[in-house]
Amino acid sequence: MKKRGHVACIAINILIWLFSYVFVWAIHNLCFKFGWLHSPDPSSFADNIFIPVIAGCIGGEFEWSNMKRKFAGESAEKDNTMI
Numbered sequence: 547m548k549k550r551g552h553v554a555c556i557a558i559n560i561l562i563w564l565f566s567y568v569f570v571w572a573i574h575n576l577c578f579k580f581g582w583l584h585s586p587d588p589s590s591f592a593d594n595i596f597i598p599v600i601a602g603c604i605g606g607e608f609e610w611s612n613m614k615r616k617f618a619g620e621s622a623e624k625d626n627t628m629i
Contacts, residue, residue, distance in 0.1 A: 555610050560602030567598035 550558075571594055577583045 552610055556603060556606035559606030559609065560599055563598035563602035567594060
């Protein structure tokens with residue numbers, strides 16, 4: 547966390563969500579092509595990009611705040627033990 551920074555943390559989360567969403571979308575389309583599913587993907591291409599980017603931003607912010615809180619607690623504990 548200290549080495550990567552806030553923007554890199556958000557970007558990594560966006561990429562994870564985007565690749566995961568594209569993977570599931572590709573599996574869904576393959577199942578539709580083979581006849582295992584009877585409905586095509588109802589969302590548009592813009593939705594396939596917009597949804598994971600928003601989810602990645604939200605997830606990244608949550609992860610960043612949790613890690614920030616965790617590291618703030620550790621430094622306070624280390625300072626108290628040294629006294």
